[in-house]
Amino acid sequence: MGEYLSALANAACLAGKPRGYLIFGIDDRTHKITGTTFDPYKTKGKGNQDLHLWLSLGLHPNVGFDITEVHHPEGRIILFSIIAAWDRPVKFKGTAYIRVGSSKTELAKHPELERTIWTFRTDWSAQVCETATIDDLEPNAIIRAREEYVKNNPKKKDEIPGWDDITFLNKAGLTIHGAITNTALLLLGRAESSSLLSPAVARITWILKDEKNQELDYYHADPPFLLQVDEILNKIRNLTIRVMPSGTLFPDPLDQYDTWVIREALHNCIAHQDYNLRGRIQVIETPDNLILTNLGRFLPGDVQTVIMQDAPLEIYRSPFLAKAMVSLNMIDTEGGWH
Template identity: 45%
Template sequence: MNNIEYTLKELLNLKAENEVVEFKEAKNNYDFTKLGRYFSALSNEANLCGRPFGWLVFGVEDKNHKIVGTSFRPIRKNLDSLKGEVAKKTTNRITFIQIYEVQHKDGRVILFQIPAAPKGIPIAFEGHYYSRDGEELAPLNIEKIERIRSQVILEDWSAVIIPEADIDDLDEEAILLARKNFKSKFPDKADEVDSWDDKIFLNKAKVTIKGKITRTALILLGKDESEHFLNPSEVKIRWKLLNSNNEDLDYEIFGIPFILSVEKVFAKIRNIKYRYMKDGTIFPDEVTKYEPYSIREAINNCIAHQDYTLNSRINVIEMEDQLIFTNQGSFIPGSVEKVIIDDSPEEFYRNRFLATAMYNLKMVDTAGGGIKKIFNFQRARFFPMPDYDLSNNKVKVTIPGKILDMDYARLLANHKELSLEEIILLDKVQKKRELSTAEERLLKKKKLIEGRKPNYFIGLKVAQETGQKAAYSKNKAFDKKYYVDLISKAIQEHKELTRRDVDDLLWNKLPEWMEDRQKKIKVNNLLSEMRRKEIIKNIGSDTNSKWVFK
């Protein structure tokens, strides 16, 4: 008996299901949405129970724990694809640890191993949090949400005091800049600040605790030679310049104090002018490729939210037309859309003490406010929205530095009334990203998009107002009668048509959003329907068809 068979035996011996184990018969199939909800529930409950993972088991009766077998996704490749399918719908793209199959004498059993939600981060599926209420699936109640989120508060790495360090381990230039920023942030205290010595000032700015040096003080203000106090954490920022072939052109690594390093990294970035193609009076002649605020905010967010226990650097990658910022650690709010739409400070932080100090030293906005500003700056210059990749336990932010599609830019210029939420969704359409059912419904209700999932395109009304009429016509399918008439006319002229003839006739007349496979299916359906209606018949073979009138 191998390990997974032994695990199955242990689970079957449970007297009843519990918060971290769920049995389902799933004899033939199982609804994907319900599976995802159980993923969320078992992940959250495993966290709350202090377990590393939970189990969802298919092919077993939930009452008697009798094996009945399941034919759910019998092909292994289709079973494995569930990992990616679930990741697209969950917080931070968390997915199964492993999916096991056991060929028991009483039937096939599938065991889904579901990881516990990370500390401080409840797991949602399609934007909703779930839990177990006894054996029932239920929404994750507010008490449980707060219990998970409060786990972050209990462990603030950035607030730890370093007994061996003192004020002499801090950089004088960094302290001077900190004073300047503090006075700018709190102008009503400017005169008072000048009368404080460094010890009092650092306490007031909440960088130190009762005069004792914290990890936050060293990160923001520490001398370069004091970095050993932060070992084994690698508290550094690496700037790297890549060419259009992703080849390294230059790089530099910056250490503490970060309050000075942010400006050094900023100075490295070549924020040159970007010239628009003239289009009446809609666009200015030129702007910088990146809003300076967005660069600083992105770097400072990396500093504030980095998981320093993972001993990795912060990265700033400069490419020809985009900037990429990465920091280690999951995105605690769960989704960027939630931060922007809620437009309120996040209640929980990985490094609460560090974030507070950075706010006091005018390095970051309150959580959420800075991110929304970056999106609005991109909107104002008609550039694509920032991209947030929250997978693999890190945050990767990409800020584009040019117009991706002039027609999309015209859309933003001509539709000032669009909300930021709608613009973010339209940005996904322009980038050929997948929309959820709710997102699709919203855009179609406002007639902003048309087409079928996943191949959407800008709607007719918007297309007419933004000069995309030709693109719209190429994406819009003709009526079925048009295609039937074409085939009929061609057979009338040539007496017979092969399948290749039919493909050549219709291929370029089918919508551009269709892939070759979809076009092939469309032609198949047209020919089948014409045959069923006894308009045409095949006098050849299945592999070498010859279509003639019946």
């Protein structure tokens, strides 16, 4: 079963689908419901482990899967739904598998398919959340989005008020033909709607630590990120320090941190986070430092590569999200977003 989950995750990637499915209780050829006695909740993996846990531990990277039990009038059905591989093959117990026709085989026997998976990148931020509607977006966030959009498009200032919300969201690059994307939920979604992004995690955590690295305070910020970034900024204790310029005895007051730099760093953490890794963005404040972290491989490979080429990166992990953030005045184009 673990090998099949690996094969289906990799096959879904090659097919450009968000998930692969393993179904018990339906005939392969006729698709007639036959029912099944298989119980994934009672079946054990090796070492008497819970089956779901045992399979999850065997998958690398652990892309995640769901088990659904359907009680149909014609028979009981068990559905395994596994997230597609992304930029690398999914292995089970160290070996990657693939579906070729109706057969399962080792991916290593098909190097051309393996190469395709390694170079395949699905933009998670552009995916449509099928169950989401405009009611899952925060009205105040939409109002703020309109305000920021006007700043970036002053020539349309008189035209924008005549757009209904769906028209505005389409033009701002947050929805696709009115369908709610992961980007729309991330930037404008209600806090309780963040569960629609599961298994991805949409959260920014601010942590305050003392000089002994002991935690003093914390704050969790869930969507809408368009509004929550200001909440995070207000949590940061940006102390006023005094510096003595050369040639005078009168000190100048300065903020400990330039808010423009905080804006750039935090917004770029949102834009570059790999949400498939199910982690949170962290803002850690110490007496002497402000550390911002997000999850995801550095796409150029290393900083030296970026410095040596002296040019913006040609690819981005979430181009749909980045473009939407540009339209909402969250990030700028000078850094090479376009």
